[in-house]
Amino acid sequence: MDCPRSNSSTCSSGATVNLTCAEPLRLVGGASRCSGTVEVRVRGEWRRMGPSGVGDQQVAAAVCRDLDCGSAVYGEHRDGFPRIPVWEVRRDCVKTSPVRECVFGSRLSSSEGVGVVCSDSVRLVSGSGLCSGSVQIWDGSWTGVCDGDLDQRGAEVLCRELGCGAPSLLQGALSPLGQTFHCEGHESALMDCPRSNSRTCSSGATVNLTCSEPIRLVGGVSRCAGTAELRLRGEWRRMRPSGLWNHEATDAVCRDLDCGFAVYGKHSDNFPRIPVWWVVPDCVKKSPVRRCVYGTGRFSTPGGVDVLCSDFILNRPIISVSVSDGASELQPQGVRVQLGSKFRVKCSVEPQYPGGSFRLLSPAAPPAQNRTLPAVNHSAHFLFSDADHAHKGNYTCVYLLQVFNHNFSSQSHTLQLSVGESDSDLIIRVVVILLLKLLYILPMYYYYCKVRARGGAVERPQRRLRRVQT
Template structure:
């Protein structure tokens, strides 16, 4: 028997007192989640997160007699500990009976501080808690970042495989009506905590979101910059149509199950601010009227809005009764929102669905190098600007050279990415010497996407 096992099994230790090498989880929501603390030389201390991983958490969960390890956070996720930092550089294979059996450490030797304390979250069958789901990061309860509760900890969902089918099941699960959009890339801000689900696959027939397929809980290859989101119809749903990118366009609202327009009488930046916030596109830049992005069709639902700018959705703004406007569609209201980097538009072409590919980053529009540009990259672009399938991927500045920076170089897409900036590429602004004479372009099938009908 090893010295460690002899110490932990010794009968001379009074019941209830900690034993040498004992582990506990502190600062968490229940006994099976928290900061990892180890008892050594008569004192409780912490573990450094250098090399800390799910295998080490697996050993910890077994040692504290909890269920399987779900998450292995570092960076003092459960608060900073006190006292010594007992262990650093652990190399566990996951089968060890105790943390002290893992290789790579000497008691008390470390290069850390308590801001690097390791944690673990384990399943706990003694505190049953069915998984829950909510939307965060938006003022409307039916839009936002998808967050899931597991083991009493809220975490996020990776946008790999995330699409309208998954969003449809989730919106129905939440009682928020049909899904309108399934944005990824942390449209509603980066979450915190674990990334609980990845590679979610739904048939669309599920009545419960948690009946969709996915990787094992906590297994993923993502970061919080890839958090998934949804926009459900909900109450007074809003969408932007016929604009050059996702955060600009004609304002359309859903009422009584039908999409209609907003009249530009009284339309101003405060009204636009409510819309931009509601669709997750940041602050409002302008509030154009006069059917800037084309005339819509159907009912003109709202007119003479007097929003303060802080409302959760347009339906909370003072206005005459729904449908009472006599405006024509030549007065359709629109917005242009700041959005985030990664916005895409097609410029210099014959219509909004063909042209030079331009992206917004750090507040500036720039182009894309065409050296590795192909139809798969154009497919991602056409989907992002809501223009249907890609027909061609011309390079060599087919629609004229752009201005400003060449933001992306060496772009290689599979065609399945949600947004162009998620394709394999050089870092922003590193174009590999590309000039505007090599600007990439895309020609898409046309303007009649499902968003613009």
């Protein structure tokens, strides 16, 4: 109203001017307006934002949102600035309100600040977290990437640009002939890729992308078991809790890994002393782990977290029988081995995890005496000699593996083993029995014929005598 005015008029309904002002917020000292150290202007004065502590990632998300700079790639605590008064900001407030509205103090002097990097020209919106959503790019305004405009290599570039892991789901038709982005995969940003065929998408026709969270479990026997590591600013570091690590925090790690639910999680100080990413356990219960990092991670520590998730599974072992002497025969019910032969039961499993052992459940010994052998090259061999009828019955292999003092097992199908003689032995046995029976019957038959012949010779003279008398 200090400006000179002219042409005063009354506006009809709906004909008023709409205005959007930039938030009194900026990032200074970075490579672009979307990266640098956070400064806020309050009461006409620009000041550095004070140390955010546990809210680095939440503040980064709020700053990128207020600056319309896409998605937050990371936020970090920084030190070494001149010690001057800074603006203090409530961390919980910035989740839903502009940063300027969350300033609550101005007396604090500090040499610390908050550094933020935003994705600048690309973002994922309306997703379940930082690494999923509908793809939008900045082209003077935020516009959706059309279905079919992004292929797998473009998705990999985009996920990397956002500080996320590899793409795990790309919803939308992949049409190389009609795509807009022609990425080779090595680009640092999606907008660095050659573009063509730019078009406006109809409602609901945008690409939806899900990138994996930048978290992993290493040193274990599967991707769902091991020591937790997190990638921030392109660097993988061990994850170190800043407070009490509990089951809910472990469950959050398994959630971000898409590994089911938590089975075991424990913090220990038995790791090499190296720089780590400090994580707030209470934060990870409700937010992606990446959002819960605070500090620069410059301090070395031996701390870390071992995690075991429910999607850690064992392959089903395979059971088979072979005979070293004698013969065996496959039958619909199982295997038949020759009586008195030596046979071997093999338990094996497809290569999946190192180590473990096999236990053979068999009728040849009471359950307490069932033998257990270590897995060598993912298999074990159980030897039996002089097969007899005590060896017949059901055999089962059980694969055993211990992870973080937790025992896991997987059981094979049941193999039925019978013990008997070979076909040639049976034929010989039948022939011998028949010969013995024949040798037994022939004397009796000879004696019978002889007796009968003698009886007939006595009967004939008596008949002649009766005829003479008659």
